[in-house]
Amino acid sequence: MIDMTPNVTLAIVVGVLVGTGVYLLLERSLSRVIIGVTLISNGVNVLMLIAGGAAGGPPLIGSGPNEEMADPLPQAMVLTAIVINLGLTAFVLAMAYRSWQLHGHDEVQDDLEDRRIARRAERGAVDRRADDVGTNLAIEAAEARDETEEVPLVTGHGPQLGAEDHEVKGERS
Amino acid sequence: MTWLVPLPVVVPLIAAGLALAMSRRPRVQGAISVAALSIVLAVAIGLIFVTHTQGPQVVNVGGWSAPVGIALVGDRLSALMLLVSAIVLLCVLLYSLAQGIADGNEGAPVAIYHPTYLVLSAGVANAFLSGDLFNLYVGFEILLAASFVLLTLGGTGERIRAGSIYVIVSLLSSVLFLISIAMIYAATGTLNLAQLSERLLEIDPGVRLVLQVMLLMGFAIKAAVFPLSAWLPDSYPTAPAPVTAVFAGLLTKVGVYAIIRMQTLLFTDGALDTVLMWAALLTMLVGIIGAVAQDDIKRLLSFTLVSHIGYMIFGISLANQTGLSSAIFYVAHHITVQTALFLVAGLIERRGGTTSLEKLGSLGKFAPALAILFFVPAMNLAGIPPMSGFLGKVGLLQAGLELGSPLALATVAGGLLTSLLTLYAVVKAWNKAFWQDAPEKLPGDSTPRSMFGPAAVLAALGVLFAVVGGPLYHYTDAAARDLQAQTPYVDAVLVHGDRGEGDSDAAGGDDG
Structure with missing residues (x-):
């Protein structure tokens, strides 16, 4: 049998990768988030390698003693995980680019509900009833103060508004 | 009849490729999708009969025997889930086709819609059929990647906003799932579910608890169990109506299915049953209170979705046969009903021009x-x-009373209260949308009759479940009995004691 004791160096590498990844995941900018997700995924891939034990011989019957073969399964799983992560990273990057096209930044915006509550707190009108006439989530959210909206719109990249953006604008005027 | 098992995964994937090749011809695409999903539906009906009469059906992919290769397993539970999901997927597809025809394909303008939808269906089927933990992960990733594309379809500002939250939360839950897979492999040396159910009993209870918590976290995010549910009501309502409907019906239930599988096959010592029951109680109450506070019909329905996940988790946490059986029944009921409601919300939006309950009105007349x-x-x-x-709720409440612990009784009371508040929330929506006078004039009627059809079928199916309630409960009882006994599943996968059917000459070092 190959040595199955976990390698301390690799374990520390996993810890550092996942730790930094979590830190980046908590950021607002999508590009930082995706770096964070990639770091965590790489950390998990290393974890998977630890699960397979120490390095051994090639896992081909006849190429050496069976007892010294490396476990091929974790490597196959790591390969699959890398491919999946590649695809998802590409998708999130595209989404970040689209967000930058639309808003001039790639930051994750506030939840509609959060913005409504923030706005109410600002007005000091927390005790008003939820189904008061004239509360429209989309309009209120559009008017609400939001730190991600401070950045001026970058022109020249064709800020194409979607159908819903027009809708909100129309309702406001 | 084992050749039926891989079809629900293979057919939609091939059809997705074909549909992508036909991306310039939307009508051909539509025909391909309908044909593929009809085949899946037929296969699912076949699987129900076969698994009910002959026991679980196992396919060892590529002819590699079970713990070495990947096994696809169709048992009573997965066959039922496949059948319900196939019906729902087909109905929603017909709805979106009708919508596309009505709008000159502006409702779903992108050529990518059909292929992605088919990939989603393959991912869902793969998750239901998988007999291997890593393959389950792959199934989840297939359906998640497809759901990312569908949720951000068209890339409008609002959808990108909702999509980025959904994508990041989903990525996090996948990472948690992957970490638990690595740790389970390190602890047991296998990922085959049948073999895991034997080996997990042999490891240290403390380690087992950690593994269980890790897996449960990953699945609970997907199933939207409180306190991991906050992402759902914000992201679902922004997608196109058919997409929201299929997400609401199916995606959370895949998480619930995974929790059922894990609690009955892998971690049977009931170490987290109390925690799960608390989660169920809180999910029900917090979800429904959120629903009561909403004034937008889609958001209201999203909150009821979260709330009713609590019922299913309650059934699982009871860990007795009645509880499990009712939970499975409830999953089948809830998939159809929730999807039907979201489709109807889409119709309301077309007829009334908005989903805000403040602006809707007079729909009952028009x-x-x-x-x-x-x-x-x-x-x-x-x-x-x-x-x-x-029927589903009665079963769950009966099972709760059967257990009789104070927490179970409290959750029974919580369930009754949730049911009452659900009634309040939907009646409020019903009154405001259909009976109050419309504050503004309604836009003209642009809803084709063909969009009503699929929604009506699903609504009728929810009622039909009550008509066939006896046989269906008989079936879910049998499914729950199988799940609790474990032996039908494990024996079907590992036919020869520790190996399944197929090729794998043990060449010395034999640890799977």
Whole structure:
């Protein structure tokens, strides 16, 4: 049998990768988030390698003693995980680019509900009833103060508004 | 009849490729999708009969025997889930086709819609059929990647906003799942579910608890169990109506299915049953209180979705046969009803021009068919007798009383309260959308009859579940009995003691 004791160096590498990844995941900018997700995924891939034990011989019957073969399964799983992560990273990057096209930044915006509550707190009108006439989530959210909206719109990249953006604008005027 | 098992995964994937090749011809694409999903539906019906009469069906992919290769397993539970999901997927597809025809394909303008939808269906089927933990992960990733594309379809500002939250939360839950897979492999040396159910009993209880918590976290995010549910009501309502409907119906239930599988096959010592029951109680109450506070019909329905996940988790946490059986029944009921309601919400949006309850009104006068179509599944959701929601809830409450612990009784009371508040929430929506005077004039009617059809089928199916309630409960009882006994599943996968059918000459070092 190959040595199955976990390698301390690799374990520390996993810890550092996942730790930094979590830190980046908590950021607002999508590009930082995706770096964070990639770091965590790489950390998990290393974890998977630890699960397979120490390095051994090639896992081909006849190429050496069976007892010294490396476990091929974790490597196959790591390969699959890398491919999946590649695809998802590409998708999130595209989404970040689209967000930058639309808003001039790639930051994750506030939840509609959060913005409504923030706005109410600002007005000091927390005790008003939820189904008061004239509360429209989309309009209120559009008017609400939001730190991600401070950045001026970058022109020249064709800020194409979607159908819903027009809708909100129309309702406001 | 084992050749039936891989078809629900293979057929949609091949069809997705074909549909992508036909991306310039939307009508051909539509025909391909309908044909593929009809085949899946037929296969699912076949699987129900085969698994009910002959026991679990196992396919060892590539002829590699079970713990070495990947096994696809169809048992009673997965066959039922496949059948319900196939019906829902087909109905929603027909709905979106009708919508596309009505809008000159502006509703779903992108050529990518059909291929992605088919990939989603393959991912869902793969998750239901997988007999291997890593393959389950792959199934989840397939359906998640497809759901990312569908949720951000068209890339409008609002959808990108909602999509980025959904994508990041999903990525996090996948990472948690992957970490638990690595740790389970390190602890047991296998990922085959049948073999895991034997080996997990042999490891240290403390380690087992850690593994269970890790897995449960990953699945609970997907199933939207409180306190991991906050992402759902914000992201679902922004997608196109058919997409929201299929997400609401299916995606959370895949998480619930994974929790059922894990609690009955892998971690049977009931170490987290109390925690799960608390989660169920809180999910029900917090979800429904959120629903009561909403004034947008899609958001309201999203909150009821979260709330009713609590019922299923409650059934699982009871860990007795009645509880499991009712939970499975409830999953089947809830998939159809929730999807029907979201489809109707889409119709309301077309007819009334908005989903805000403040702006809607008078629909009862101008669209009586729509009123009935909303009323039936809404009452079904609230659990008014004699509909299937009532039967599901009665089963769960009975199972809770059977257990009789103070927490179970409290959750039974919570369930009753949730049911009542659901009734309040949907009746409020019903009154405001259909009976109050419309504050503004309604836009003209642009809803084609063909969009009503699929929604009506699903609403009727929810009622039909009550008509066939006896046989269906008989079936779910048998499924729950199988799950608790474990032996039908494990024996079907590992035919020769520790190996399945197929090729794998043990060449010395034999640890799977």
